[in-house]
Amino acid sequence: MSAFLATVRRDLLLALRRKSEVLTAVFFFVIVTSLFPLGIGPEPVLLKKIAPGILWVAALLATLLGLPRLFAADHGDGTLEQMALSPSPLGMLVAGKILAHWLLCGLPLVLLAPVLGLQFDLDPSALGILTLALLLGTPLLSLIGAIGAALTLGVRGGGVLLALLVLPLYIPALIFGAGAVEAHIAGLGAGGHLSLLAAMLALAVFFAPWATTAALRIALE
Amino acid sequence: MRQSIVHWFKFASPQSFYPLAGRMIPWFWAAAAIFGVAGLWISFFVAPTDAQQGEGYRIIFVHVPASWMSMFIYLVMAFWAGLGLALNTRVSGMMAQALAPTGALMAALSLLTGALWGKPMWGAWWVWDARLTSELILFFLYLGFMALQAAIDDPRRADKAGAILALVGVVNIPIIYFSVKWWNTLHQGSTINLNKAPSMAQTMLWGMLLMALAFWMYSIAVALMRVRAIILERERHTEWVKHAVE
Numbered sequence: 001m002s003a004f005l006a007t008v009r010r011d012l013l014l015a016l017r018r019k020s021e022v023l024t025a026v027f028f029f030v031i032v033t034s035l036f037p038l039g040i041g042p043e044p045v046l047l048k049k050i051a052p053g054i055l056w057v058a059a060l061l062a063t064l065l066g067l068p069r070l071f072a073a074d075h076g077d078g079t080l081e082q083m084a085l086s087p088s089p090l091g092m093l094v095a096g097k098i099l100a101h102w103l104l105c106g107l108p109l110v111l112l113a114p115v116l117g118l119q120f121d122l123d124p125s126a127l128g129i130l131t132l133a134l135l136l137g138t139p140l141l142s143l144i145g146a147i148g149a150a151l152t153l154g155v156r157g158g159g160v161l162l163a164l165l166v167l168p169l170y171i172p173a174l175i176f177g178a179g180a181v182e183a184h185i186a187g188l189g190a191g192g193h194l195s196l197l198a199a200m201l202a203l204a205v206f207f208a209p210w211a212t213t214a215a216l217r218i219a220l221e
Numbered sequence: 222m223r224q225s226i227v228h229w230f231k232f233a234s235p236q237s238f239y240p241l242a243g244r245m246i247p248w249f250w251a252a253a254a255i256f257g258v259a260g261l262w263i264s265f266f267v268a269p270t271d272a273q274q275g276e277g278y279r280i281i282f283v284h285v286p287a288s289w290m291s292m293f294i295y296l297v298m299a300f301w302a303g304l305g306l307a308l309n310t311r312v313s314g315m316m317a318q319a320l321a322p323t324g325a326l327m328a329a330l331s332l333l334t335g336a337l338w339g340k341p342m343w344g345a346w347w348v349w350d351a352r353l354t355s356e357l358i359l360f361f362l363y364l365g366f367m368a369l370q371a372a373i374d375d376p377r378r379a380d381k382a383g384a385i386l387a388l389v390g391v392v393n394i395p396i397i398y399f400s401v402k403w404w405n406t407l408h409q410g411s412t413i414n415l416n417k418a419p420s421m422a423q424t425m426l427w428g429m430l431l432m433a434l435a436f437w438m439y440s441i442a443v444a445l446m447r448v449r450a451i452i453l454e455r456e457r458h459t460e461w462v463k464h465a466v467e
Contacts, residue, residue, distance in 0.1 A: 169389065
């Protein structure tokens with residue numbers, strides 16, 4: 001457990017020494033969501049209807065943007081090999097790296113989403129559901145994305161390939177995340193969607209670090 | 222028991238699997254041809270014209286088998302990939318690699334015939350129906366698998382990485398399928414209900430089953446041919462390949 005916390009602390013420290021990388025993904029999120037009204041037109045009714053989908057798709061893409069960095073630097077300077085050789089289980093260290101990635105790439109999106117939702121004229125209660133759905137959904141994105149990041153480590157054309165591998169697997173999170181807000185607006189209640197999102201998160205917390213570790217060991221062979 | 226294990230593992234070696242595959246291929250081609258001819262004969266000449274859809278419905282005899290095979294091949298591919306990962310057998314990874322293009326072809330064929338069927342029947346090339354959407358996602362999963370294997374130069378690493386991806390995909394396929402299904406029912410009062418299949422005439426069912434068997438045999442034959450090519454390519458440095466090619 002101390003190894004887990006040490007990994008989280010180390011990755012956060014490293015990222016905060018180079019803030020621009022973290023901020024790039026955040027500003028990407030802001031810019032992409034602002035592009036949609038410009039492309040579609042300023043009609044409030046239409047924008048309000050498509051807001052959950054836009055925010056979620058933008059969150060998927062922003063998470064994707066940060067994924068190649070998850071293991072690349074550590075792989076490049078050999079830290080990852082040392083981690084694989086260390087006495088504490090690699091799965092634990094990988095889980096720590098994923099948590100750090102979420103804190104850096106996922107949590108800012110969750111905190112920004114209500115502000116961006118205001119631009120789309122969402123009600124306060126809908127904003128709350130949106131934030132809650134993103135709070136459950138973005139860790140899921142980081143966990144699934146880590147498998148893809150580990151599989152494409154050091155591979156030709158890794159970034160584009162990563163998108164091709166990971167985006168189809170993100171579809172359930174997108175459906176239930178955006179669906180929760182839409183169901184709430186439609187008066188159906190978001191409980192079911194949020195529960196399913198939480199169930200998928202629980203499943204991913206258990207399996208994804210394991211699969212990521214297996215993929216990393218293959219990459220390190 | 223011990224004897225049988227030894228016997229099966231014998232074919233996990235490319236050298237002994239290569240001639241075995243060569244001997245099996247003609248049989249599967251023959252079976253594919255026989256089932257195909259019988260299936261096409263039933264589907265074009267025996268099966269009656271549909272009361273509502275006319276002759277156009279006959280595309281079902283290609284569409285449904287292709288959809289079935291696209292899903293089934295993914296499972297088989299994941300099975301071989303998992304076996305290769307667990308037992309570290311080389312031919313398993315090659316089988317998974319050989320199956321992927323056929324699976325992608327079936328998914329593409331299913332989407333294409335679906336569009337060709339949908340246009341005259343529903344008046345639209347594409348609707349965001351749960352089945353269409355999940356078939357499209359399955360096609361993406363095949364593409365991802367093939368792209369990952371193509372991007373990694375070391376074949377052993379490509380096999381293992383592909384195996385993990387295939388297994389993650391298999392866990393996700395039911396989740397994706399049901400999420401798309403619920404998404405669909407939430408979003409739109411479905412104008413076209415695919416589930417309400419009209420009671421099918423017995424001959425139509427036979428035609429479809431025979432065509433499915435033909436597709437199945439074809440897939441096995443093609444996958445075995447491809448795996449033979451992969452074996453030759455990967456084992457080109459060995460003595461037995463030099464003799465086999467001569």
